[in-house]
Amino acid sequence: MNKTNVEISNLPKYCNEALILAVLARGDRHGYQLAIEIEEMSDGLFKFNHGTLYPILHKLEKENLIKGLWEKSDTQRKRKYYSITRKGKNYFYQQKAELEHFLSTFIGIIGEKKK
Amino acid sequence: MNKTNVEISNLPKYCNEALILAVLARGDRHGYQLAIEIEEMSDGLFKFNHGTLYPILHKLEKENLIKGLWEKSDTQRKRKYYSITRKGKNYFYQQKAELEHFLSTFIGIIGEKKK
DNA sequence: TTATATATATTGACTCTCGATATATAGAGC
DNA sequence: GCTCTATATATCGAGAGTCAATATATATAA
Structure with missing residues (x-):
């Protein structure tokens, strides 16, 4: 395991990536759906701008952490469905562990009572 | 209480501010000391660059959240000691509550198991 | 006297988010 | 058939803030 980065x-950046990968780890989604789902899961706290979401998806795809597939059924508008790759899962689990360590350290410091 | 921002x-930005205000809430410190203390408290995880630390201190002072006082004893080099103001404490407690809510929501989403 | 640690400060490069804008289509209502 | 709204992907410029490098100065130790 690498040292934390x-x-x-x-x-x-890492929070956004982690949110996206966490949802994709549960099943395939297309971009728009990801944004809505994350907003709902967080009770409106995490809103993805399109100008944030799509560049991240493109970057993750370029790094082979996710894989996009255009779907064009006859009845529906074309959507790009993303699925998480094996590499993406490993990346996510590592980032998740690092983020949890980082954030619990942070909460520990700001939450500490006076001695 | 305002809505979360x-x-x-x-x-x-808010994490950095919160770390600084949390330490100052325990007692007066000068800039360099703040950086060292936060790095030690976090086991080396949170390192403040000078180019990050001092602009934040100046901004917090301008907003009357902290107050700086130059100290020049005969034996020591001059240092600027900062103390948190009443306004700063209120700001900190609110930010802390918001950050904790934000981060626990985040951890909740990325940590959730598959259904 | 030199080197190192302490201490505050500024600058420019870099990255990323955000808001605005663009394009296009499916479905609903008239 | 037409218009409007929601869906869906995409890009761009502005702005903010971190980071690394650099500058200055002094106390202390070698």
């Missing part, structure tokens, strides 16, 4: 400046 | 892009 979660730096505070990368926090939003 | 913690957006994912502001996460590092």
Whole structure:
């Protein structure tokens, strides 16, 4: 296991990636669906702008962490369904562990009572 | 209590501010000391660059969340000691609550098992 | 006297999010 | 058949903030 590479400046980036990968780990989704689902799961707390979402999906796909497949059934508009790859799962589990360690350390410091 | 304003892009900013204010809530510190202390408390996880730390201190001071006082004893080099203000404490407690809600929601989503 | 640790500060490069904008189609209502 | 809205993907420029490098200065140790 690598050493942590979660730096505070990368926090939003890793959080966004983790949210996307976590949902894709549960099953295939297309972009728009991901955004809606994450917003619902978080009670409106995490809203993805399109200008944030799609670049991340393209980047993750370029790195082979997810794989996109255009689906064009006769009745529906074409959508690009993403599925998480084996590499993506490994990446996600590692990032998740690092983020949890990072965030619990953070909460520990700001939550600490005066001595 | 205001509605949350913690957006994912502001996460590092609010985390950095919260770390600084949390330590100052325990007692006065000067900048360099803050950086060292936070690094030690986090086991080396949170390292403040000077180019990050000082602009934040100046901003917090300008907003009257902290107050800086130059100290120049005869034997020591001059240091600027910061103390948290009443306004700063209120700000910190609110940010802390928002961050904890934000992060626990996040951990909840990425940690959720498949149904 | 030199080197190192302490201490504050600024600058430019870089990255990423955000909001705006663009394009296109399915379905609903008239 | 037409218009409007929701769905769906995509890109661009502005803005904010971190990071690494650099600058300055002094106390202390070798």
